Amino acid sequence: MSNVFASKHPLVAHKLSILRATSTEPQKFRELVKELAALLTYEATADLVLKPRKVNTPLGTAQAYEVEDEIGLVPILRAGLGMVEGVWELLPSAEVWHIGLYRDEKTLKPVQYYNKLPVLPRVSMCLILDPMLATGGSATATVDLLKQWGVKNIRFVGLIGAPEGIQALQSAHPDVPIHLAAIDERLNEVGYIVPGLGDAGDRQFGTG
Ligand code: PRP
Ligand code: URA
DSSP states (O other): OTTEEEOOOHHHHHHHHHHHOTTOOHHHHHHHHHHHHHHHHHHHTTTOOEEEEEEEETTEEEEEEEEOOOEEEEEEETTTHHHHHHHHHHOTTOEEOOEEEEEOTTTOOEEEEEEOOOSSOOOSEEEEEOSEESSSHHHHHHHHHHHHHTOOEEEEEOSEEOHHHHHHHHHHOTTSOEEESEEOSEEOTTSOEESSOSOHHHHHHTOO
């Protein structure tokens, strides 16, 4: 699993532990999703390509840099929405392209209901944002869409992954790095991650 990165950062472990707890209310849950998204994106973008330039400081000229990639954030609705704000704080000029998918409760297959991608891609790299990688169906369908759209450099940033979902996304798209806060034990009989955190959408939006 050379393209799978589970964060080892103590702040990530600490915040994820609070996020998982049943007692964590939606307001705190949203705050933690936002913070974790920023921390994981910091790690997921450690190899961004820089373009050199010069800047004038009050005392001289300094060698400076700017990120060359034009980055698109692709949150998978609904639960991925809560990750956008945290990532935007690091990448304020990133464009955001929403994809709406929900899992059919019986088949666990993703059903697309929204797609805000323009006709041609205006970005060179996409970060897919979704807290949960369960069967991997939603993430795989989103990578399929982005590749059909023409984006080659795609990364998945999530919070918790099940081994089944990681395996599915990796075998469909081995070129897509997967950045997570944790890899959990397994899926249960209804496709939820165990121990996980429950339903990430319901817990953010108070709809459970
Ligand atoms: C959740 C989650 C992922 C998907 C993961 O969304 O946010 O998008 O399930 O499952 P998978 O890996 O098996 O596809 P859900 O379908 O519950 O929709 P919601 O975010 O609107 O609640
Ligand atoms: N979606 C969630 O929100 N949680 C899971 O555990 C699996 C899919």
